[in-house]
Amino acid sequence: xQEQTLVIIKPDAIxxxxxxxxxxxxxxxxxxxxxxxxxxxxxxxxEEHYKHLKDKPxxxxxxxxxxxxxxxxxxxxxxxxxxxVRLMIGVTNSRQAQPGTIRGDFAMSIGRNIVHASEDxxxxxxxxxxxxxxxxxxxxxxxxxxxxxxxxxLGK
Numbered sequence: 001x002q003e004q005t006l007v008i009i010k011p012d013a014i015x016x017x018x019x020x021x022x023x024x025x026x027x028x029x030x031x032x033x034x035x036x037x038x039x040x041x042x043x044x045x046x047e048e049h050y051k052h053l054k055d056k057p058x059x060x061x062x063x064x065x066x067x068x069x070x071x072x073x074x075x076x077x078x079x080x081x082x083x084x085v086r087l088m089i090g091v092t093n094s095r096q097a098q099p100g101t102i103r104g105d106f107a108m109s110i111g112r113n114i115v116h117a118s119e120d121x122x123x124x125x126x127x128x129x130x131x132x133x134x135x136x137x138x139x140x141x142x143x144x145x146x147x148x149x150x151x152x153x154l155g156k
Contacts, residue, residue, distance in 0.1 A: 001079070001153075001154075001155050002077050002078055002079055002081070002154065002155075003077070003078070003079075003080065003081050003082060003121065003124070004034065004075050004076065004077045004081065004124060004128060004137075005075070005076055005081045005082045005085050005117060005118045005124045005128075006073070006074070006075060006116075006117070006118045006124055006127040006128050006131065007026075007073075007074040007075075007076055007085060007115060007116065007117050007118075008071050008072070008073055008074070008115065008116040008117075009022055009023075009071060009072035009074065009114070009115055010065075010066065010071055010112075010113070010114055010115060010116060011065060011066060011068045011069040011070075011071060012065075012107070012112045012113075012114055013106070013114045013115060014038075014069050014070060014071060014072065015068075015069050016106075018106055018114065019072050021106075022102055022114070022115060023074075025088060025102065026076055026085070026088070029078075029084065029088065030078060030142075030144075030148035030149075031076045031077065031078040031081060031084065031085070032076065032077045032078060032140075032142050032145075033074060033075075033076055033077075034075050034076070034077045034137050034138045034139065034140075035073075035074065035075035035128075035132050035136050035137045035138065036072065036073070036074045036075075037072070037073050037132075037136070038070045038071070038072050038073075039070060039071060039073060039131075040067070040069075040070045040071075041066055041067055041071055042067065043063050043067070045130070046062065046063050046066050046067070047063075048130065049127070049130060050062055058111070061111065062111070065111060065112065073131045073132070075128055075132060075137055079149055079153050079154070082117075082118055082119075082120060082121060082124055085117045085118075086117055086119070087101075088101060088102060089101060089102045089103055089114075089115050089117050090102060090103035090104045091103065092110060092113060093110045093113075094106075094107030094108055094109055094110065094112075094113045094114070095108055095109075095110075102114055102115055103115070
């Protein structure tokens, strides 16, 4: 059964012109983009999004970084999409990310690590609702969906 996850293409990727490459990798994998918008985040939404880091000494640096340019907010859909996207982006510390992952190929930092992705189903639901209304999320079939998945994987 298909699920959804939030991806944020961060300021370093935007200012380096990597957003298209990142999206291309997800699409080539067979994932479906169902929502996308470019926004400038403010401190209040970042405090909510990174509430688990709010009391850390490096939190002001996160806010400064995440407000330094617009970001691209995306919702991707697919079978086990949360795990697939997390594998594709690589570990948080980009210097330790495997070659072939997004962070492994494009980043060298823990903090400037190109992309955020939801860590589990609960986080994905919460994060998607934070940034998108239901009306902003599209529903459609990819033309090649039956070539990407077995019919039972799609619940058909």
